[in-house]
Amino acid sequence: MKCDDVKDKIGRYNFVTESYLVDFQGMIPIPMLGNYLLHAATEHAEARGFGYRAMTANGLAWVLSRIDMEIIECPRMSQQIAIETWVEDVNRLFTTRCFTVLNSNGKPMAHARSVWAAIDLATRRPTDLLGRADLIAYIDKEKECPVAKGGKVLPAEGTPGIPYRVKYSDIDVNRHLNSIKYMEHLLDLFDIGKFKSQRITRFEIVYTAEGKYGMDLSLHLKEVEGDTKYLASICDSSGSAICRAAITWV
Numbered sequence: 001m002k003c004d005d006v007k008d009k010i011g012r013y014n015f016v017t018e019s020y021l022v023d024f025q026g027m028i029p030i031p032m033l034g035n036y037l038l039h040a041a042t043e044h045a046e047a048r049g050f051g052y053r054a055m056t057a058n059g060l061a062w063v064l065s066r067i068d069m070e071i072i073e074c075p076r077m078s079q080q081i082a083i084e085t086w087v088e089d090v091n092r093l094f095t096t097r098c099f100t101v102l103n104s105n106g107k108p109m110a111h112a113r114s115v116w117a118a119i120d121l122a123t124r125r126p127t128d129l130l131g132r133a134d135l136i137a138y139i140d141k142e143k144e145c146p147v148a149k150g151g152k153v154l155p156a157e158g159t160p161g162i163p164y165r166v167k168y169s170d171i172d173v174n175r176h177l178n179s180i181k182y183m184e185h186l187l188d189l190f191d192i193g194k195f196k197s198q199r200i201t202r203f204e205i206v207y208t209a210e211g212k213y214g215m216d217l218s219l220h221l222k223e224v225e226g227d228t229k230y231l232a233s234i235c236d237s238s239g240s241a242i243c244r245a246a247i248t249w250v
Contacts, residue, residue: 009086009087009138009139009140010084010085010086010140010143011040011043011044011047011084011085011086012082012083012084013039013040013043013044013082013083013085014080014081014082015036015039015080015081015082015083016078016079016080016081017075017076017077017078017079017081018078019077019078021035022076022077023195024192024195025195025196026076026077027074027075027076027077028074028075028076029074029187030069030071030183030187030200030203031180031181031183031184031187033069033071033074033075033101033110034067034069034179034180034183035180036081036083036101037067037069037083037085037099037101037112037114038064038179038180040083040084040085040099041085041097041099041114044085044086045062048134048138049134050132050134050135052173055118056121059120059121059122060118060119060120060121060127061118061119061121061174062116062117062118063116063117063118063119063174063207064114064115064116064179064207065094065115065116065117065206065207066114066115066150066204066205066206066207067112067113067114067115067179067204067205068112068113068114068147068148068149068150068202068203068204069110069111069112069147069202069203069204070110070111070112070146070147070201070202071109071110071199071200071201071202071203072108072109072110072111072201073103073109073110074109074110074199075101075103075109079103079104080103080104081101081102081103081104081109082101082102082104082106083099083100083101083102084099084100084102085097085098085099085100086098086138086140086143087135087138087139087140088113088139088140088141088143088145089139089141090129090130090132090135090136090139091129091130092128092129092130093117093126093128093129094115094116094117094129095115095116095117095118095129095135096113096114096115096116097113097114097115097116098111098112098113098114098143098145098147099111099112099113099114100145111145111146111147112147113145113147113149113150118132121174124210150204150206153204153205153206153231153244153245153246154231154244154246155220155231155233155235155241155244156220156221156222156230156231156232156233156244157220157222157233158222159220159221159222160220161218161219161220161235162189162218162219162220163216163217163218163219164185164216164217164218164219164234165214165215165216165217166211166212166213166214166215166217167213168213169181170211170213171212171213175212175213176210176211176212177210177211177212177215177242179207182205182207182211182234182243182245183203183205183245185219185234186205186219186221186232186234186243186245186247187247188219189219189220189221189232190221190230194249198227198228198249198250199249199250200247200248200249201248201249201250202246202247202248203245203246203247203248204245204246204247205243205244205245206243206244206245207242207243208241208242208243208244209236209240209242209243210242211234211236211242215236215237216236216237217234217235217236217237217242218234218235218239219232219233219234220232220233220234220235227249228248228249228250229246229247229248229249230246230247230249231244231245231246231247232244232245232246232247233245
């Protein structure tokens with residue numbers, strides 16, 4: 001990965017997709033693409049003074065609240081890609097970060113818009129972002145993010161759940177269920193034949209509560225538009241969704 005110039009508002013990071021991250025079709029799946037996006041976001045924030053180290057030093061942490069991904073073409077094994085990322089907006093409780101994934105010829109392969117909150121590690125409550133001059137200084141409203149802003153994502157109500165208990169491999173540095181693991185568990189609800197015959201063009205996921213080690217969860221999937229649009233949820237033991245997703249196939 002090549003680092004960018006920290007004076008720029010837009011960060012650009014180059015990767016070569018690793019063979020051990022591809023799926024059975026030799027393509028980077030949605031969760032692994034999400035990992036690349038989060039890696040770029042981490043590097044961009046870290047270099048500009050509002051990343052993991054600076055936040056934890058002040059008892060804070062970034063928490064992903066939502067991400068909407070639109071996929072034109074999934075990267076394949078050992079492919080050179082570049083990810084551009086920038087801060088689109090900041091308000092009191094949330095900041096919006098965008099991404100574009102480019103192939104070696106500069107052609108877009110995917111776009112994403114994400115929403116983040118900064119929580120107090122002691123209280124687990126969101127903090128006010130409008131006082132963060134370091135973050136606000138890097139807002140770029142000029143660069144276009146073609147991803148439509150996501151609307152309300154409904155839970156997959158009225159469907160039987162598949163039980164799942166949160167394990168060691170699910171937990172991230174903030175000691176809650178890793179945001180990528182949510183994606184993996186929901187996509188595992190689809191049969192492999194679905195991935196052979198169709199592809200995902202839009203993946204929306206909203207995180208509403210933290211999953212913690214040892215929690216008993218249930219995974220739900222609901223078809224809403226033929227074989228092209230699905231709702232998916234992860235629910236806690238009370239039946240409340242801790243995340244909701246909308247997945248569009250072609």
